[in-house]
Amino acid sequence: MSKPLKQIHLAAHFPGVNNTTVWSDPAAGSHIEFSSFAHFARTAERAKFDFLFLAEGLRLREQGGKIYDLDVVGRPDTFTVLAALAAVTDRLGLTGTINSTFNEPYEVARQFASLDHLSGGRSAWNVVTSWDAFTGENFRRGGFLPQEERYARAKEFLATAHELFDSWGADEILADQAGGAFLRDARAGAFVHRGQHFDIRGRFNVPRSPQGRPVIFQAGDSDEGREFAAAGADAIFSRYSHLKEGQAFYADVKGRLAKYGRRPDQLLILPAATFVLGDTDAEAAELALEVRRQQVSGATALKHLELVWNRDLSAYDPEGPLPDVDPLVGEEHISRGRAQVRMYRDPLAIAREWRELAEANKWSIRDLVINTGNRQTFVGAPATVARTINEFVQADASDGFILVPHITPGGLDPFADKVVPLLQEQGVFRADYEGTTLRDHLGLAHPDSAAPAERAAS
Template identity: 60%
Template sequence: MSRRIHLAAHFPGVNNTTVWTDPTAGSQIDFSSFEYFARNAERGLFDYLFLAEGLRLREHRGRIHDLDVLGRPNTLAILAALAGVTENIGLVGTLSTTFNEPYELARQLATLDHLSNGRAGWNAVTSSDAFHGANFRRGGFLDHGDRYRRAAEFAELSKRLWSSWREDAIIADAETGEFLRRDAVEQVVHTSDLFDIDARFDVPRSPQNRPLIVQAGDSADGRDFATAHADVIFSLHTEFEDAQDFYRDVKGRLAAVGRQEDDLKILPAASFVLGDTLEEARERSREIALAQVRPETAITYLEQVWNRDFSGYDPDGPLPDVDPDTGPESAQGFANRHAAVRSRIAKLREVAETEKLSIRDLIIRLTANHTFVGTPGQVAADIDRYVQERATDGFTVVGHLTPHGLDEFTDRVIPLLQERGTYRESYEEGATLRETLGVAGEPVAV
């Protein structure tokens, strides 16, 4: 029996995937961009819309990065507005476990889940650097292990809050006309060095019991977090054999925590370029990549790795033959930072020398190497192969334009996936996001 393909639609704009110089590029602020994208994704029967989040405008060398998006609106506000103009597609937002608090965020997500009739999801991410943390009272720095310890505790507390209402609480009180009974809502008490909570949650269970949880980390800690808490992994593993290895590793961890293979979906990010012929698609891919990685973008990338001024270097020339500036030797963590940066640069040099790449071509190779390039039929066949041979459960599709990035994919690839019988013909009426994806939640304690 063929496996069902699941697709998420990634609203572009947080990184250099987006081509802002295209005359059809739209606003990152105007709600019409989000509405168009959401309606188009729903027309393509995508499982959910995926909204990334940036907590601060990017800066480089003391200036606002002029190739970044112009503003970063609040994720939950956008998703709440989209709930009113869509009917079936899931609404997933990226929200940090480092710079939020469990009760507040759980309440906001539960509210969105009710407003959308069970279509809300949370991409739980950790944030480590003081650059973003400067916008918050804590200042932001957490070691890697502490980030995931906080994330795991955050997720566990959120799930306890979401499930703290007895399943029959609302129904019973509606029938009797009585006030909500105190014993219908569990008191959630938790004290640790990270969180101190003594609360009764004030939002009833939602139609899907709790919002969906998506996770994007790839470290051992990230995989453990996904195994224990996530319903979907947003991975970076798109090379076929590498994706199969990742699939086997993560899915193989589920039995130990009492979960089944389909309880956790793996949907890596995937870009695409279509053409009427393979040659045309390859030509378009090169044109789009050059627009995604402009000369100044390539130089900026190197400057951030080397921590040096490379403004005098030719982006079409070779990598700089200089050592990185890793800070004073007396700085805390100097040895580890120095080794990590040197290791990264050594890998960059190896790729550039092996493939004879200029600076710009190297950055294109690293950041704009499109996942699927070919005719619509070839792309549909490739996607189907990944799913049927258990390299993924589907993909998070990333277009290169805002808000028209999915137009071609929806018009030309989706019908071919449907012809194969591995992609839905319609949404199930009234389905929650959890039902659309086919992922089970935790058993409901009554």
């Protein structure tokens, strides 16, 4: 008897502020107007996706001391867009990335609890941390945090938020019009938190929301990040969308759950994935190359190389060979406000490797960036993509995917129309929503409410 097929979870990432998003295509629309978000969300809901996902950035990226102008720039406020999307959707989960460094628990908890009420139990929080003084310049609190403290603060932030969510029981509001009692207990919402990062007390003012707490996502990949997720997250937004590394990540993270008394199905692993569809696999491959060329203009290729070289390369020809000078190491980095920079820990080694690759393949700078950068995860005819996704999930490399289309807002439509029906036919993706909350879609239990006695003591 083979094991039963896993059900796939699918989510839609609104195209982001980076060069995956192709703005130069004639089909590319606004990434700010609400109509784009509404179109995108309706497509995801029509396809019965689990949720929509919004990223966040709190300072415009700079490179070489200037605002980076080659990618999509700017985005609306996460909470506000999600609350508005709750009005144009009925079932779709609404996941927002919210920073734990540049916010305070009381405010964030009331925003997520409010969003959960206003969406009938569809909110999720992707908890991210940050530590740069560059972003902190936009905030009265500043926000510089030594790197080693960022997870400590994030952990305490999340724990504090949970204490706030749990400060109201589900049955506190009597609203007994005849008898005159609105609240069951005058202490509803009471909390005290004393910790290294937060020392707060008082009463939380948003009563218990439909999901109790929003669904919690974590996106960091470091050992600390994985441990943070294993300890308390409901899902991980991972970057491993290739089979072997996906399986390794999956086994590693799911293996960490037992020591927290958690089962493997209590933490979902959902890698980001891009896709290009064609009528045939060959056509899709051709289209994919075209998309890569749109994503990496000559100017973008040079800027991308600067991230490794850490110096101004504007004098170089993107269609020519790689620079013969070496990267600048150990100085202030040329790029600010961009997460990617952390990935280049040993620039000299990368430069060496890239030069060798370029020489062996006769690649120009632009060719190199096109070929070594983020190539699409799934490329093929709909049947090929559906099969690959299913194999990936059944092989325990993930529990599903967060799909990142490259066109705003219509980039998800072909996937919804052509791939989702195939997954539904195979019985590995829901034909319709079975529940109303995001926890229902993800198969996550409603958190236990703390008993009133514990609440008062906490």
